[in-house]
Amino acid sequence: MLIRLAGGEVVDPVNGLAGRRDVWIKDGVIVDKPVSKRADKTYDVSGCFVMAGAIDIHSHIGGGNVNTARLLLPEQHAAHLRRPLNTPLSNAGWSTFNTGCLYAKMGFTTVVEPAMSPSSALHTHMELADIPIIDKATLAILGNDDFLLSMIRDNASPAMIDDYVAWTVSSSRALGVKVINAGAAAAFKENVRRFSFDDVVPSYGVSSRTIVETLQASVGRLGVPHPLHVHANNLGIAGNATTAAETIRAADGRPLHLAHLQFYGYGTEGKRGFSSEAARLAELVNGNADVTIDVGQVMFGQTVTISSDVTRQYSGMRTANPKKSILIDGDGNGGGIVPYRYRPDYYGSLQWAVGLELFLLINDPWRVFFTTDHPNGAPFTAYPDLFELLMRRDARDAKMAELDQSALELTTLASISREYSLDEIAVMTRAAPAKLLGLDDRGHLGPGAIADIAVYRKGQDVRKMFADAALVFKNGDLVVEDGVVTHYRWGKTLRLNPPPDKGIVRRMQAYHEDRYGLSLDWFTFQETAISRENPFAEVACRS
Amino acid sequence: MVAWIGSRTVPLSAAIEQVAKLLATSRCPVFSLDSDIHGCRSLIALAERVGATYDHVNGRDLVHEVALHTDIGGFFATATEVRRRADLIVVGGDLPTAHHDLLLSLAASKPDLSGGGRRRWFQINGKAASAGGGRPLRLPKAVEVGSPDYPVDAVLGILRASLAARKASAALANADAFLSAMAKARFPVFVCSHLTDVPSLAMLQGMLADINKTQRATALFLPADDDAWGMVLASTWMTGFPPRTGFSTGSPVYDPWLCDVDRMIAQKEADLHLWVSERDEAPPARRGGPPTIALVRGERPVAGAAATIRIGKAGLDHDGVVYASRIGTLRSVAATTPSDLPSVRTIVSHLQHALTGKDMPC
Numbered sequence: 001m002l003i004r005l006a007g008g009e010v011v012d013p014v015n016g017l018a019g020r021r022d023v024w025i026k027d028g029v030i031v032d033k034p035v036s037k038r039a040d041k042t043y044d045v046s047g048c049f050v051m052a053g054a055i056d057i058h059s060h061i062g063g064g065n066v067n068t069a070r071l072l073l074p075e076q077h078a079a080h081l082r083r084p085l086n087t088p089l090s091n092a093g094w095s096t097f098n099t100g101c102l103y104a105k106m107g108f109t110t111v112v113e114p115a116m117s118p119s120s121a122l123h124t125h126m127e128l129a130d131i132p133i134i135d136k137a138t139l140a141i142l143g144n145d146d147f148l149l150s151m152i153r154d155n156a157s158p159a160m161i162d163d164y165v166a167w168t169v170s171s172s173r174a175l176g177v178k179v180i181n182a183g184a185a186a187a188f189k190e191n192v193r194r195f196s197f198d199d200v201v202p203s204y205g206v207s208s209r210t211i212v213e214t215l216q217a218s219v220g221r222l223g224v225p226h227p228l229h230v231h232a233n234n235l236g237i238a239g240n241a242t243t244a245a246e247t248i249r250a251a252d253g254r255p256l257h258l259a260h261l262q263f264y265g266y267g268t269e270g271k272r273g274f275s276s277e278a279a280r281l282a283e284l285v286n287g288n289a290d291v292t293i294d295v296g297q298v299m300f301g302q303t304v305t306i307s308s309d310v311t312r313q314y315s316g317m318r319t320a321n322p323k324k325s326i327l328i329d330g331d332g333n334g335g336g337i338v339p340y341r342y343r344p345d346y347y348g349s350l351q352w353a354v355g356l357e358l359f360l361l362i363n364d365p366w367r368v369f370f371t372t373d374h375p376n377g378a379p380f381t382a383y384p385d386l387f388e389l390l391m392r393r394d395a396r397d398a399k400m401a402e403l404d405q406s407a408l409e410l411t412t413l414a415s416i417s418r419e420y421s422l423d424e425i426a427v428m429t430r431a432a433p434a435k436l437l438g439l440d441d442r443g444h445l446g447p448g449a450i451a452d453i454a455v456y457r458k459g460q461d462v463r464k465m466f467a468d469a470a471l472v473f474k475n476g477d478l479v480v481e482d483g484v485v486t487h488y489r490w491g492k493t494l495r496l497n498p499p500p501d502k503g504i505v506r507r508m509q510a511y512h513e514d515r516y517g518l519s520l521d522w523f524t525f526q527e528t529a530i531s532r533e534n535p536f537a538e539v540a541c542r543s
Numbered sequence: 544m545v546a547w548i549g550s551r552t553v554p555l556s557a558a559i560e561q562v563a564k565l566l567a568t569s570r571c572p573v574f575s576l577d578s579d580i581h582g583c584r585s586l587i588a589l590a591e592r593v594g595a596t597y598d599h600v601n602g603r604d605l606v607h608e609v610a611l612h613t614d615i616g617g618f619f620a621t622a623t624e625v626r627r628r629a630d631l632i633v634v635g636g637d638l639p640t641a642h643h644d645l646l647l648s649l650a651a652s653k654p655d656l657s658g659g660g661r662r663r664w665f666q667i668n669g670k671a672a673s674a675g676g677g678r679p680l681r682l683p684k685a686v687e688v689g690s691p692d693y694p695v696d697a698v699l700g701i702l703r704a705s706l707a708a709r710k711a712s713a714a715l716a717n718a719d720a721f722l723s724a725m726a727k728a729r730f731p732v733f734v735c736s737h738l739t740d741v742p743s744l745a746m747l748q749g750m751l752a753d754i755n756k757t758q759r760a761t762a763l764f765l766p767a768d769d770d771a772w773g774m775v776l777a778s779t780w781m782t783g784f785p786p787r788t789g790f791s792t793g794s795p796v797y798d799p800w801l802c803d804v805d806r807m808i809a810q811k812e813a814d815l816h817l818w819v820s821e822r823d824e825a826p827p828a829r830r831g832g833p834p835t836i837a838l839v840r841g842e843r844p845v846a847g848a849a850a851t852i853r854i855g856k857a858g859l860d861h862d863g864v865v866y867a868s869r870i871g872t873l874r875s876v877a878a879t880t881p882s883d884l885p886s887v888r889t890i891v892s893h894l895q896h897a898l899t900g901k902d903m904p905c
């Protein structure tokens with residue numbers, strides 16, 4: 001099948017081929033214009049922008065904690081509308097099916113669930129397999145687990161650490177490694193309520209810094225393409241920009257990704273002791289070329305926070321809205337579910353502005369990533385509004401007029417005139433995520449890339465343009481027309497597969513039998529358990 | 544022999560055709576389910592297709608366990624973490640028999656995290672709980688705290704007040720011992736299930752909220768039926784909602800009263816009942832109820848059913864995925880005695896094809 005997208009304005013900064021040209025798809029892959037061949041199917045996309053499918057590097061779309069949040073809050077996601085033909089369960093308010101459809105209609109074709117507990121990997125992958133259309137991936141959480149902390153305490157060799165990290169990534173079928181408030185969840189189980197970068201986990205004598213540095217080095221040695229994904233200490237606390245700054249400095253010239261930096265952009269100035277340090281952090285990011293960040297933008301309205309940072313989630317329980325929450329002490333990190341409503345009051349206004357400052361003051365769109373930390377800062381359905389805020393200063397000004405002025409005065413937002421160009425948006429949401437995750441086959445429209453393509457109708461209304469793509473192709477299949485999902489296909493979950501060392505498998509067997517009284521097969525699974533055809537696709541580690 | 548229409552043996556294809564016809568013409572079908580995750584996924588997708596309302600076969604127990612999560616929330620721990628860390632375990636009320644092995648294995652192990660050491664046990668003693676299904680488990684090392692004169696929630700209320708005041712109540716046996724053990728414990732865990740009725744669960748979580756202000760404490764929730772809890776999880780990610788949920792309007796509607804399958808049958812709202820039980824429990828005999836379709840493991844047609852189809856059981860006849868309280872998450876189980884009996888998913892996939900000519904989403 002040869003498909004031609006004719007007459008669109010192509011936005012493809014990687015290949016530098018901006019401007020009007022046709023895009024050709026053959027058997028799910030983008031190809032050069034074939035010589036003397038006619039297209040089997042031609043779509044007239046004149047008056048449209050043609051971009052690669054967007055990639056979300058940090059969005060909590062599936063797994064035990066997400067599902068617990070659904071369970072806690074049935075009143076928050078009443079289903080709506082009778083569903084269209086051919087897309088079963090797509091209208092269910094907050095379901096896996098609905099998630100795939102909502103992403104696809106905005107032109108997103110790959111989404112990373114960034115917080116998979118390795119011990120409940122099967123559950124996560126079962127949910128991801130029920131998300132239609134898009135490709136998915138997960139990051140495996142390490143850094144509060146007894147096995148790793150014990151190894152660090154006992155001065156295990158780097159090779160031993162690598163074997164364990166590789167085994168975890170491989171057996172949980174992850175695309176990378178994340179550390180969440182390193183050491184704090186283990187410390188919280190021993191009643192430690194505040195935990196900073198140089199604090200030490202009781203019973204192990206290991207600091208948060210050491211855990212982060214150990215994992216960062218191991219991820220580097222193993223050739224995991226995605227740098228260690230760090231959820232730093234002290235999330236949400238006034239004055240925590242210091243913690244973020246310490247963590248950035250600890251990167252020490254090696255790649256490190258800092259998640260949802262907005263939640264760390266706080267100083268202690270002002271009457272309420274809660275101010276913006278975004279400008280300082282942005283400068284620090286600008287000066288550290290090996291550091292990447294995603295923002296975790298706050299948008300106003302009802303949401304629910306889902307996090308494996310139990311220390312933070314416990315303190316958040318006080319402000320739960322509605323007043324109910326769940327806190328789980330699980331293996332390693334556990335998790336906390338706390339519903340929350342972002343209001344345009346002092347605090348909400350400040351958080352909103354901090355996120356935008358980071359977006360606008362970090363110069364390099366290859367190093368700042370577009371996230372709301374769904375659903376923690378806002379549900380991902382707020383993306384079209386966020387695109388507008390980044391691309392239109394007048395939209396920002398209009399919104400600022402509705403917010404708490406005393407909060408905005410403690411930020412630099414009013415002075416920033418920058419507007420993101422479409423090229424920069426394409427870098428930030430397509431090219432850069434593909435590079436960061438090691439996915440060479442996507443994020444651009446060059447020959448050989450998979451045909452994940454989003455076509456947007458040009459218009460003044462940025463929000464509308466990004467809310468309802470005119471056409472979306474996933475691996476060359478047309479899946480969205482005029483913002484409506486027209487049919488299901490089943491994407492893959494992208495994973496690394498470093499060959500596990502035999503010694504570590506034996507050690508893990510002994511460990512599980514000894515510590516849990518259960519054989520290792522209680523905790524691992526075969527691909528066939530997923531019950532879809534080829535549910536996984538392998539991504540290579542760098543050698 | 545795997546299928547019957549009434550009591551007449553028929554080829555599977557004939558039974559599928561008959562069942563599909565019944566489903567297609569039903570105005571208000573209801574499903575009672577008992578299967579592994581894959582079986583439940585396929586049945587929920589079928590429920591959407593035919594506008595059915597679904598619940599677990601043991602929905603009456605499940606509704607309280609779901610309410611614990613939708614209405615109360617609170618502090619929970621996985622059994623794996625409890626095994627390794629709990630230095631004090633408090634068992635509240637009766638526990639489902641299915642979990643006695645888990646409790647006994649906890650009793651036979653010692654915590655190894657947080658410095659390790661000894662594990663102490665208490666058992667809350669109160670007036671017998673209302674719900675059935677549980678059997679008292681005698682833990683030889685456990686100290687009984689409470690009083691046979693008060694219901695469990697009242698005992699918990701007194702303990703909660705005593706903990707807050709740091710002063711034991713004379714009304715309860717061993718309250719002193721309990722208080723001093725709690726004061727010393729680093730990671731106390733309260734084991735609970737729906738058999739500890741809803742007011743008790745609310746009281747327990749209130750107590751945990753109090754304790755966590757200064758110390759750590761949590762609860763180990765053990766569902767009455769692991770397979771039913773697995774169905775809750777699959778239903779929640781597929782539709783956004785736990786059971787009781789129905790598709791009578793086209794989109795999923797969660798409503799524990801409206802979508803109570805037993806009520807719908809009793810009040811003659813339902814005009815077709817699909818009964819699925821891998822454990823081979825027969826549907827309850829009802830006079831004047833709607834026609835029943837039975838998917839069961841037994842070798843005989845279900846008496847009075849319009850159609851019966853034999854199915855295998857996940858983990859026995861074929862591989863499957865189930866919820867396991869032992870690890871607090873899903874687990875893949877291999878067939879122990881593989882057989883030719885079709886899985887629920889296979890049968891439902893035949894039904895979907897007969898109804899729509901298309902593949903199903905699950």
Ligand SMILES: [Zn+2]
Pocket residue numbers: 058060114115259260373376
């Ligand atoms: Zn996150």
